[in-house]
Amino acid sequence: MNGLILYGAGKRCRALCKILRWDNATILAIVDSDPANWGKNIEGNQVVNPDRIKEYQEAHICIAVADLYAVKEIRQVLRQVYHYDLKKEIGYHKLILDVYKKNYKIEQRITCQTPDVNKKETIMFDCYDGLGLGGIEAWTIDICEALLKRYKDIFIISDNVTCNMPDSIKRNVISVDINHNEPFSLNTITNLIEAIMNKLPCKIITSKPDGVMLAAYLLKQYYPDMVEIISVIHGGNYRIYEEYMDLKECSDIYIGVSQDIRNDMILKGIKPEKVYSMTCPFPCEPILDRVYTEDAFSPIHIGYAGRMDGMKYSQKRMDLLLRLVEVLERDRIHYNMELAGDGPARKEMEEFVYGNGLHEKVHFSGRLNRSEISDFWKRQDICINLADYEGRSISIIEAMGNGTVPVVTATSGVKEDIMDGTNGYIVPIGDYFATAKRIEYLAAHREKLHTMGKLAHEMVYPKSLMETHLKFWEKILDLQ
Numbered sequence: 013m014n015g016l017i018l019y020g021a022g023k024r025c026r027a028l029c030k031i032l033r034w035d036n037a038t039i040l041a042i043v044d045s046d047p048a049n050w051g052k053n054i055e056g057n058q059v060v061n062p063d064r065i066k067e068y069q070e071a072h073i074c075i076a077v078a079d080l081y082a083v084k085e086i087r088q089v090l091r092q093v094y095h096y097d098l099k100k101e102i103g104y105h106k107l108i109l110d111v112y113k114k115n116y117k118i119e120q121r122i123t124c125q126t127p128d129v130n131k132k133e134t135i136m137f138d139c140y141d142g143l144g145l146g147g148i149e150a151w152t153i154d155i156c157e158a159l160l161k162r163y164k165d166i167f168i169i170s171d172n173v174t175c176n177m178p179d180s181i182k183r184n185v186i187s188v189d190i191n192h193n194e195p196f197s198l199n200t201i202t203n204l205i206e207a208i209m210n211k212l213p214c215k216i217i218t219s220k221p222d223g224v225m226l227a228a229y230l231l232k233q234y235y236p237d238m239v240e241i242i243s244v245i246h247g248g249n250y251r252i253y254e255e256y257m258d259l260k261e262c263s264d265i266y267i268g269v270s271q272d273i274r275n276d277m278i279l280k281g282i283k284p285e286k287v288y289s290m291t292c293p294f295p296c297e298p299i300l301d302r303v304y305t306e307d308a309f310s311p312i313h314i315g316y317a318g319r320m321d322g323m324k325y326s327q328k329r330m331d332l333l334l335r336l337v338e339v340l341e342r343d344r345i346h347y348n349m350e351l352a353g354d355g356p357a358r359k360e361m362e363e364f365v366y367g368n369g370l371h372e373k374v375h376f377s378g379r380l381n382r383s384e385i386s387d388f389w390k391r392q393d394i395c396i397n398l399a400d401y402e403g404r405s406i407s408i409i410e411a412m413g414n415g416t417v418p419v420v421t422a423t424s425g426v427k428e429d430i431m432d433g434t435n436g437y438i439v440p441i442g443d444y445f446a447t448a449k450r451i452e453y454l455a456a457h458r459e460k461l462h463t464m465g466k467l468a469h470e471m472v473y474p475k476s477l478m479e480t481h482l483k484f485w486e487k488i489l490d491l492q
Contacts, residue, residue: 015040016102017068019086020077021049021059024104027195028076029055034198035111040068045086065094072102080251080327103258105221108196112230121202122234127209129238132165134211135489138224139170140190143177147406148219148246150382151292155485157181158478163491169207169216169224186211190223201227213238215489218263219246221255229262240264242488244290248273248424249401253280265488270404270425290484291428292406295386296413296476300469302390304461311348311373312455315392315416317380317407318399320355330357332398332444334364337374339448345455352377352388389414393461394451399423400441412436412472415465419450429475435467 016037018025021044032039033055042054043062052059065073073096075086090096112118137152152168157180159166172187188207191197204227208214212235216228225241232239243263245256248270256263257280266287268274274289305312321328333351340347351361351374358376365374380388389395395411397420402408404425408418412429418436420426421443430436439446454460474480485491 015068015071016107017065017071017073018042019062019073019075019090020044020082021046021052021054022077023193024078024195025076026054027197028074028104028107029057030194031108031111031196031198034115034117037111040071041065045089062089062094065090065096069094069096070100072100074102074104074107076104080249083251103254105255106258109226109229109259109262112196112201112226113233115198117198118201118205118230121205122209122231125209127212127235129212130165134165134167134214135159135163135491136167136169136186136208136211136214136216138216138218138220138222139168140220140222140224141192142171142173143168143175143185147292151406152219153177153181154293154478155481156184158482159485159491160184162482167211169204196223196226201230204228205231208239215240215242217242217244219244221259221262225259225262229259242267245269245273245277246403247401248276248403253277257281267488268403271428272424273403276424288484288488290481291404291409291475293478293481294406294410294413294476295382296410296469296473297386298473300415300466302415302465304458304465305393306458306461308456308458309346311346312451312458313391313393314347314349314396314451315352315389315394315411316349316396317352317385317388317411318397318405320351320353320357320361322356326357327399327401328355328357329398329400329442330355330361332442333396334361336396336398336444336447337365337370339445340451341368341370343448343452345448345452347373347451347455349374350377350388350392351375352380354379385410386414389416392416393465394419394454396447396451397421397423398442398444398447402426404428409472409475412468413476415469417454417461417464417468419447419454421447429471430468431471435464435471 017040039057041064042057042059044059049059077083139152143149156166167184167186169186171190186207188203191200200223218225228241241263242265245268266277268289271289274287277287278284320330365371389411395416395418402423421441422438426438430438432438437450
């Protein structure tokens, strides 16, 4: 590579500059759309105006930005303003992989010792970002806890941050020193390689294109028969697919959390026999026992549970949720809304609610413990989700499992669980007006709640069972 332009001056860019030193790559410029970043020094390179791109039309560009919407805007500017040929863009993960494959320190680390080979194959689940309260982490803990009741060599590879987890799994967590402030740092990748080397032969189940996937792949180059990489794809949008395609040589098998994701990966060129789909299990009672707000003089109960990320141009679209509240107010719908979760948008949302005198109608419950989820949904008549994209929202499925009627946007996987107009409603992405209309209809036809809620439960209950999920993974992992 003769020269490279990095677009973006954040954490990804800083990490990438350090990695590129090993390859003696020429960084022609670091550009950023925000004038506040111009003049800043990143690893000896000064951040400049994107106009510098005009001087390097033949150079490769790497967009070192994580935000999905920002990447879209940057590509639009590159194409329309700078007339840049996007075929010359090189993916962030692809660039890192190519540099690491040539890193002599990695080769020395792997070849300096012969690993001890265990008698039995080890199964290692990736929780690179820690064992917090996210959906991926909860699923990882649940499946490992269930597998450990039948098999011994099941482990979670994670960072060394202490957190609450079941006692039954604590001894099977492999803690690694991971630098979260410097993505794909040499020390982190080396530490991960060492941890995996101690457990050969192994199957690695990753949930993101992260350092664990890279470390496993680098090790696989030297021990091809001892490492298998299984990539579970939890998100259904083009940016996530791009990242996996950047690293497509790494994965042996893909598993999408919805059939939509499986189909999308096949369209991307992955062979059908290498792609599976699954439904994550969740607690669900076999017999639905709950009541609904059938009294037309009482407010209909609307619930949201999930991450409250940025207000605008973010996955969960909290900005649209507030617009929905405005429409419900305008149309004089008699409602009560409960919002469970936390995140950077919560403060602004609370200010909106109190500033408009809606605090008696819209309530913030904070982050729920897993034991509180069922009771939360049984308090709600309607589940809303206005996200722009999902993998397959576990929150929606949990709501349906508790008989709550979903009114949600057409994100990945919803058609597998929701029959529009029968056990819930699917509205176009971004259409909060349509969401309000479905809520208005249900508020005026309360008798529909019981019928649709019962059908919602019946649809998802068979998919909730851990035993079915275990059988799927036993087949994937070839466990005896």
